[in-house]
Structures are given as structure tokens and as C-alpha cells.
Amino acid sequence: MIPEFAILGHPNEGKSSVLSTLAEDDTVQISATPGETKECRTFPVKIDGQEIIRFTDTPGFQNPGKMLYLLKEDDGSADTLLERFHERHHNDPEMVHDCELLMPLLRGAGIIYVADGSRPLRNVDLAEMEILRLSGKPRMAILNCKEDDTSYLDQWKTEFRKHFNSSRMFNAHRATYRERIRLLEALKSIEQDWHDTLDYVVKTFINDWQARNNRCADIICAMLRSCLRHSLTGSTDTQSAIAAEKEKLYGCYTAEIKKLESSHHQQIRKLFKHNIFNYQLPSQSIYHQDLFSTETWNVLGLRKTQLAVVGGVGGAALAATIDIAAGGASLGLFTTMGGALGALGAVYGSKNIASKIKFLGMSAGKYTIQVGPNANSQFPFILLDRVLIYYAHIINWTHGRRDYHTLSESEVQRGYSERLPTSSLKKVAKYFHYLQKDLAKAEQHEYRFKEELLSLFDTLSTTGNHEKDPLNGKNSG
Amino acid sequence: MWKLEDILDLNHFSQSDDVSNDDLHQRDREIYLRAKKNSVPHTTHAERLHLWLHARRAALQKSHGEGMHSRVIAKSTATLKALLFALGLIIGAGSGLSYFVYTGKTPLNVFTFFTIFILPQLFLVALLLGKSVFIKLSRKPLSSAMNILLPLFSVLLTSINRRYFKAAEQSSRESASYLNGLKENTILFYPIFLGVQLFGVALNLGLIAITAFKVTTADLAFGWQTTLQLGAERLFSLVKIVALPWSWLLPSEIAYPSLAHIEGSRIILKEGMFHLATENLISWWPFLLMSLVIYGLLPRIILASAAVFMEKRARYRYLNSTRFRRITKQMQTPVVTTQAEPLELISEITENEQIPSSSRQEEQPAFKNGALLLVPVDLQLEPDSKTIQRYVQSQGYIVENTFPIFQDYSSDQEFLRNFNILSTPIIVAIEAWMAPITEQLNFIHSICAANKNRLPMVILLLGKPKSAKSIESPHQQDMKLWQDKIDRQCRDVIYLTPQQKAE
Ligand SMILES: Nc1nc2c(ncn2[C@@H]2O[C@H](COP(=O)(O)OP(=O)(O)OP(=O)(O)O)[C@@H](O)[C@H]2O)c(=O)[nH]1
């Protein structure tokens, strides 16, 4: 039989939120209005398509006092207590929710009881706990504190000790990947028979998380590769049009880079299973600054001293990379050829031979302007910082959290790359250098860069939550 | 063993995959699990990659029903090599034949033999070595060379395709896309390089064969002549140096001509060739043959084997690059899903049916005589019932009695049973910050239903307590929620909420 865990509790305590976070499923309906969940919903944990365990979301208790009274009144066999209760009351319209929430227990599910630990304990809560105790199922309790008030925690914990095999804090809005794992670990202890299965699940989850981080690193490499090598060429016939053409190309180039960047960010979002949450990073975040704005370039990327270590140049976002080919003195050869071909064309009566013939990608007889690839050594660091900010938000935004617009905590004021230790910085810079110069070499150095990325990811996901600046560890709120 | 078409296909397939696609993980994982189930070898990186390649090919064949493009490329590469080899043989033999057209009037000049057949070859080899050293030193990427080589290569390939494999419909653009991404790689360089070396090997073989053939079937005379002041002795020492690579192996009379032979084979124009002894004239050929073998054939054989070795190494490196490691890693990573089945769209049944507009008489308390105050048992400490009572009284109500409710089901039921006979007005304190649950609403509804005398009823909605000595007002939406639920069954309820204290 597949081990099942039912999430039970008072209405509006965050049962669905906890499950949404635990199962990384943001399609779960969550609402500030109690009684949102009316029917049980099952969340199968499938490994290679095979269901290993499942979690079930349930409606909240509507008649805990009455239920407890009825259960206590029943003096039949304790083994079938719930069955009898369900049998008797499932047609009672008042008790629909209470009967519905018993369904998983009738199937033999274990219990995860969810309560808001930031509020005082009430009589109804005690009734609910007592009902669960009477059910005789393996059970643990979770405190999901909706607010910051900690003065009631002891009260709750004392009661939990009486009624449950184990209890934990688990915040639906802030739980990191590690806390999810710890919750599953804790579940092991409530029923010995499920220990091995849960153990397998935990191992697979850890493995899966690493694999996702790995793929995320691959996505970042792909992003850097495509952004750093991106270039655009355009051409004009007259020298006077060069400035305008340059302007136009520059506009296209920056737009395309932004598109490339954002499409890779979206891939990361998908990787971490966010469908609704869409880079709603705090609006004052540096992330919302334009990629090519001076502000971004002042705040993110490397400091001057670091740039010296890397041996690169900083400066304007893209200034040095506009390259005018053909027509220039350095490429006199092609103009001559263009002229010769033009003359030939005149002889043979076809006007356009010259401009139609391409020589090594350059139209002869025209001014070819190329924008990019961006050779600025600061550029990849800006991209890196931005994607790390994005990553940190994505992985620390729980799936149960839906107050997208309310997010207002101030966030990292500077990027991560300026905090890289010199040894890592050198490795990263080397990779970037090769990306800009020699792809084959870059591919050889990719794994070193990925190692750095993975350890950065690790730092970003240990501390987690939005109130803390992960790398500083200090409150920036 | 990896073949060229395997490499090309692996490159093609891996390029067309999108790293972020979850379904691809599923696909790769299934390939692995299927192999595991059928106990096909799947334990090493190479084995897994083979599995993957095989499955991808099978899937492509199923969907397109055609052979792989890479097979054609690989076959044409092989043909190209064969052609180059044949061409080498023909050219070698042809040039040998034309050289050995021996009229019998003057002996063949050893120097011309050397300048035509040996020195250029040595020069080319030296150039090649020099260039690769230069590339190594200048750290120039290979891509610049490949930029020129690859288009040539693919054009060549397609033309071969057309002619020999009748695959004309496969355009050169298509084959170019197949080679995409290999530009920066040495993998494609070595087959071309090997082809060139094979040409060199064949050329020398042809030449050697013709020389050997001529030596055996015709009587060839070799001599030497020069305008330079080069004595026989100098030449002899030169010959000895040239013959160093093999002179230790062969008896010296075969390895190189002796000083006497050399002196005897000097051609002096004005003297003609009558004075030349046959013995001296034929003493040259083993030396020339050996020079061809050692200076022509051997370097090419070495280079060809180096190409084979380097190609293998390049392939090995390529297959062990992060890209393919990622694939096999993915095959070993279980696919985990934790999401629920998508919800079928249930048409939202709105609970907010039109509530009968109860005329709320909040302004003026309708009674002044003593009321019964019902306080949830939870509110014994924070805020205590005294505080609540004081507040109610401050609002102009007289509380005659307080009674705890929500202790448990049976005591509430008992209260309701007794309530029927009561005739006092009722004030119920409710913790409106908690979710309204059926059993509490039912309790209030029961009071309403039992209130046959239509005595005024006040409901005090309280917010989350902060301390024992104060009461809080509930949030607006919580208040509304309770009012809506209560009004569904009760009429003429007076709601009382503590005012928000001015901040
Ligand atoms: N601040 C905060 N709010 C939370 C937290 N968990 C849940 N909430 C909020 O609490 C409300 C109820 O959450 P749900 O997950 O729908 O609660 P539920 O227990 O499933 O409720 P029902 O299905 O109605 O029984 C929502 O508005 C959530 O946003 C939390 O950890 N912190």
C-alpha cells in the first residue's frame, strides 16, 4: 500500500499553502477566505512515473466539538471508530467537510496536522487534536506561523507533545528546499513501516534538487554563451547613414540581448516549477533596472580593483564593440574589390553585381557595421549577477505563497560577483574570457565555472528567505 | 567503438535538445530504465551514450522513415579517403613511370630523383610540423582553419553524395547543419587530415612500386652530375649521412653506394657514358629505394597513424565533455513529480447568495434592561470576561449575567435547551478573527431560532487579542465574513465591534 499523509487542521490555517509549498505546486487553490478547500485533493509523489507516497489536502474541521462528542459517545471497537462515524454522518449536510476530511484516514493515511502557531490556542484546536488522537493514526504536527508573534509557541508545543508523535515548525511562505527535506525526514519517525519508503523519497528529492541546480547551471552557461557571442551586422551605402544605422543596430542588439536573457530566466523559472509567480521581484530591485543602464553597471558586476585582478576593462555598457567594416582604411582591399566588381558590373550591364557579391560575409562596396559580440569584461559579470538575483528569488519563493504584489522587502543592494573570493573570481573570469574568445577552450573550462555556480547556489539556498541577504547574512529589511 | 556517424548524430541530437525541457529528462530517463529492465549494458558513460544514441535514432527513423544524414556523410568521408588513396597511387605510379622513361643514352640523374621525389615531401612535412608548432605557440583557436576547411568539406561531401549515394535531395545546407557546432572541434579536422596523409602514403607506395618494378624488369642506370665543385668524396659523406637511418640495418654495400661506385657513376658530359661501368651505375638503386621508404613513405605513415590516434583522442574528449556527461547524468536521475492532477474546472458556486437585507439597527440599542452575556470559554484570560463586560457596559448595555460558551458540545447543547425558557436579551461575544465554523454558527442560529419573543440580540465581534486588559477590533473582511454567515439565518442582529483606537 502506498503511504499516504493527510494534511488536517482548522480552516484557514494554511493547510493548502503548506502542501502547495511541499509539493512545489502553485496550482493549489489558496484563499484568505476560510473553507476554500471543500474536497480532498491528492498529490502523488511519483518517481519515474511510479507513485511512491502521496499527500492529501483536506477541508478544515467544521464541527470539532460535536465530532469529539459523538466519537466519545461511541463505545464500540476503537479500530473502526472512524468508519462508524463516517457511516452514520456522511449524509448529514452539516458534517460534509468533517466526513470528507476523514476519507484519507479511513484509507489508512498518516496525519500532518497544521496550525497557525502565531495565534493563541483555542478550545476547538484541543478538540481537533483529541479527535486525531482517537483516530490512532501515526501523526505529526506542523506549526505554520502566519505572523511573527512567537509568544504562543510554547502553548502549542506543549499540547503537541501530548497529542502527536512529532512536531515541527514549517512556514508555508518561507520554507526552503532544505526545510522541505527536513519535514520529510521528520515524517520517517512517525511510523516505522514507512521509514524506508520515506528514506528513498528523501534521497531522490535531494538528488532531484541537485540535478535541477545542475541544469540551472547549464542554462546559465547557455545564456552567457548566447549573450556574449551575440552580434548584429547591418550595412549602408553612404557614409552619412552610418551614425543612424549604428543607432538602429545598437537598439536592436540591446533588445535582442534582453530577450535572450529573459528567455533563459524563464527556463529557470520553469525548472523550479513556478507557473504563476513571474519574476515579480521587488520593484525597487536592481533587477528591474535596465540591463544596459548606468545604474545597473554601477551596482552590479565587479569593482575596479577586482577588474584589475581579472585583467579586463570595465566602462560603458557596449561602447567599444561597434565595429565598422568595409569602407574603412583598414579594409581597403575590399573596397578596391568592390570598386573593381562595380566596374565589371557596369561593363556587363548589371548594376548590382558588386553589392550582391559577398566576400567573407561582407558586402563589397558597402559599409558594414557590426555591433557585438560585447567584448567588455564587465558584461558577463552583470549577466551573472542578474541571473543570481533571479535564482535566489525563484528558489526562495515558495509555491504556497501568493501575495505577489505585497512583496516589498528591500533586497540585495549589490551583486554577488563582487563578493567572490579572488580564487573563484579568477576561475569565473577565465571562463568568461574564453567564452568571448575561444569557444572550444570555454567548453573545456565550463565545468570549473559550473562548480563555482553550484557552490553559489548552495549559499543562496541555505539561508534562503527574503528577509535575509543570503551572502551577507545581515538583515537588509 | 565510436564511428564518425555516431559522433555526428550525437552532435546533431544533443544540439537539437533544449536543456530546460522537462519532457526530455523524462525521455532520457525512459531510455535508461528500458535498458535496465532488458539488462542491456548501461553501467558506463559510453554504454549509456550508446543507448541514448540508439534510442534517438530509432525514434527518428520511426518519425521520418529515412536513414540518417550522418551515415551519408560518414560514407562519403570514407569514400573520400579511398579516392584520395587511389589518386595518390595513380599520381605516384604515373610520375614514377614518366621519370623512368629511360632512353639508354644517359643514366638517370640521382639529383633529379631527389629533388623531384624526396625533397618536396620532406619540405611539406617540415611545413606541417612548423605550422602546428606555430598554432600551439600562438594559442590560436582551430576555428579559423576550420572556418575555411568545413565549408569546403561540406561542399565536397555533398558533391560526393550526389554522385555516389544518389542522395541529391539532401542539400549542402542540411549537411552543414549537421556539422554545426563541430566547427570549434578537432573531430572533423582529423578525418580530412587523415585523408591527406593517406594520399601521401599512396603516392609513395605507387612510386616505390614503380621503382621496384622498373629495377626488376628494365636495366636502369643511375648516375650523377653537377656543375658545382662537388667531389665524389663530399658526395659520399653526404650519401652516408642520408643513409644513416638504415645503414645500421643493412649491409653497407646495399645501404649506400661505396666511394668507388660513386666515383664510377659520375656523368661527365663530354665523355659520354661509355666509360661508366654497369656495376657502378646499378649501385644506386637500393639507396634511392630506401630514401623513398624512409623519407617519403615513413613520415606519411607516422602522420597517418598520428591522425588516427588523435582522432580517437578527440572523439574520446568530445564524448566526455560536459554536454554528454549531462545527458548520461540525466539518464540516471529519477524523474520526480509531486504535483496534483490538474483541477477540472468546477464552476464556482458562489456562496454569496443575495443575503436578505436585514435592517441593521446598529445605532440605537433596543434594550436597556439586564442582558445575558455569552463569552467563549477561550476568553477567560485574554481578554478576560471582565474586560469584555466592561466594554459592553460602556456601550450602554446592562449585563446581568455572563455565561461561558464553546466549552464543549454537550454543555452548549444543554445551554440551548435551557435557553428556550429564558427571556433575557442576549449578547454573544465572538472571536471574529477566527474562521467561522459550522458548529459555532449553528449555535448562534439556534439562539436566533429559539428567540421566539424576538428579543433583541447583540453580537460582539472581537479581533485577535493582544493583552488581557484590552479588546481589539477584527479585520474588516473577517467581520464581513461572520456577519454574512450569521445573517443567513438570523434577522435583526445588532453587531457591536470595538472601535479602532486612534493611532
Ligand atoms: N503570512 C502568512 N500567511 C499564510 C501562511 N500560510 C498561509 N497563509 C495565508 O492563510 C490563508 C489561508 O491559507 P490556505 O492555505 O488556503 O489555508 P487552508 O488551511 O487550506 O484553508 P481552507 O482550505 O479554507 O481550510 C491564505 O490567505 C494564505 O495566504 C504563512 O505561512 N504566512
Ligand SMILES: [Mg+2]
Ligand atoms: Mg485549503
